[in-house]
Amino acid sequence: MEVDCIPFRKTGYFSQLICDYLDQKEELKPFYNRFPLLENFESQILEKQKNYNPSHRSVLVESLKSQYKGFNVSETTQENIDLLLKDTTFTVVTGHQLNLFTGPLYFLYKIVSTINLVSELREKHPDFNFVPVYWMAAEDHDFDEINFFNFEGQKVQWNVDASGAVGRLKMDGLDSVFKTWTNKLGNSIQAERLKELFQKSYLESGNLAKATRFLVNELFGQHGLVIVDGDDSELKRLMIPFAQKDIFENIPFKSVSESIGQLEKISPNYKIQVNPREINYFYLEEGLRERIVEGDGVFKVNNTEIVFTTNELRDELTKYPERFSPNVIARPLYQEVILPNLCYIGGGGELAYWLELKSYFDELDVTFPMLLLRNSALLMTQKQADKVRKLQLNSSDLFMKQHSFINKKIREVSNIDIDFGPQKKYLEEQFQSLYELAKNTDPTFLGAVKAQEVKQKKGLDTLEKRLLKAQKRKLKDHVVRMAELQNELFPNQSLQERQANFSQLYLEMGEDLIPQLMASLKPLDSCFSILRY
Template identity: 55%
Template structure:
């Protein structure tokens, strides 16, 4: 195994928002609290320690034990759950949708980043305890985003009727998906493990939340991962004061809108708040709560409440109130003794909208950490890259640019017209000096002719490069094939592939190698040769 790191910026796949955050650009510093470094964690520990109540810890531990009661937990996970009762125990958290069979490969990177950060903090702060948390997004209702995964270039899909919170979905029908997936896997030892993991997860559990918990627990329980389902009555009871505040005062809309007005001066906005950032959750629906005609209405239903009745409903039926993307982060931070949220670039972007809201409701805003990203390169692929003299950083170049560079470097001809353009510009500079002594029409004619001549040279340069690419077709094809293998659909493979492809090839050593390679606080992109 060979581990190389490059900056996120050099991959070209990360937004200006994220690059500026990592570089502590002055335009973005007011939108986060403590930075993800050891000093930042020291400050965050003190702040959270002084704000998180013992009673909340006890409710959390009871809820977790109830959620895990029918699962085979590791000793380390059990210990971590019990540690949450102690005032010197803190969490680091990542969250993810309930994607079919974990969905994109970066599901693993998120969780391993979280586990490794908890371990590193335990070394740096030996007087405290740190528990890695995976927050299951059980209340999401975007089924089309989670009902498939890609395996070996094929889409494995689960087709069923949509509606309601995905965590409550029945797993009925996934036996058909299992048959299709099994046919792709073959009969190796690693294939048998994947078949068993899928079948035990989806065919032996009644809903998607339990199935996802089983799979994540099987993959990571030895590292003490604790999995949280926020769709829990006791946990939501802890959140009821904030739900009532939202219903009565529309607090998040007012505060986040002001933040967005400042943030959008330099950065695109990831999500926009609604007047009320809550859903009403039933067995087969999750619909927005809106305030119209002096009534609280559940969108697309006949359900309505007066103010008094909806506040009473919050107390009586807290499970029915589901936070949207604006309020879910607050829910997480209210029920967990959390220090840090680890997520992808899109997630970080919407968290950056929320700091003032957290301050307004007097809940500590967590440290934000961009998750580890990884490019996997096999031994065979590494050999091809070496023969083609493609460096780690060049892998991520736009394909046209990469091909142009390599064709030019491999050519006996002088393909670049840079010197010729410079010579031409020098000639026109002399003509412009002469033109200054005449009238403006001659100056305009010189400028127009310069543009025409430079454009002509550029066109000739492009035609020569195109002809040379045809002549070097074998090189062009080899480069195109290897880059397409590494970056399917011209995207990072972690967004396209499922972990099962790599588990099939490498077995559990794939997870072990990732665990060894990922360094969350180094804030760099990892290239891993296996």
């Protein structure tokens, strides 16, 4: 693949908070531990090695062996699981929901970023071992966020009544989804492979967590990826003391709320991604995942008749930790307690809420991981790249809102000048003389002069818009081709990676897709990649 790169800030698709973080803005430094530069990892390794409980390694490895029972484990993945027993082994983690058939394309980019960073760390620090990890968000309960993927502009959706943790969902109804979708695939070698992947993942697995493990293992197992399901009783047993601090002392609610207030003071444009609750745990049973709330001296499970006294809830947590499910605030801490982790790789929204959490980690003496924005990419065919060249477009132009994108290009290709900026500037200079004249003659005329200036500027704006509209009609073919190209590359006026599913690209590239992504995406480059294939 040929690769171009543009700064994240110039795309217009990333928040001010994330752009400021990538620029290492001084005011944001208290909200993270170390910036993800290759030279900073040695200090992170030493800190995590000192602060990570070594007894957690054996629990982690035994749980992983149990979770992988019945799956075809690659030699590389098995080696990585065994390496986790050593105190010189560390992880790089990404996490994601259990989206149907991986969901949006960026799911692949997350994992590719993780595997590629591990490769760089191994080369830089040969005395240590590094393991890429995908943490499955198996306990999420928002089924509507994960029950579909987009294929060639159409939604492929799994419709079934669902409640509780999505990882435990049975595969009811997916046979009809399979039939509907595969009718669109054709009979190429790549199409047959996609059909096989879907069938073995979703029609031959017991639940959604197992289906996702099978699929991701098929796609990335040869690269040594280790898949962790946090919905595990033995792993959650390690979480008990931290859950107690949350449920009975409300520590994250206090510390995260304070961090949010500090972030808002830095800039009113920083969008707060998540807000903490007094208790950041759900009660989890089959078909049930509801918030635990405190009131009237007791603890209740929302929308149920389940009630605990303080002592009863402490006892429940100790005996049945698997019944307690961390929310978006508590889950990152759970992950970092379980894993000897150095770095979390996520999207802009994820990093935004991680930046709220450092003081919470500090208070509980858990090492805060480095935060790396995952790779983002726009993939275009050579044919599309040729269209970009023929239309004399810059890659960065494609990221503009379509109205601005077309107007900018029309001005560039037009044989007349439709930028009235100079005329407006000249008009302002002329009115300055009139302001001076009015001020020295009769100051009450200043308002009339201002009104006349506004009127004439408005007239120029109207004329400029009419001329631009006329040029669009004149250059209609050019406008149509530009709009069609942008719509191909930015479906629904959104980033391709947030809309398309990997299956579309797999139909064209087959088994070369993931190797080419791995060869092209550099996790520490900190820019948006444009890949031509």
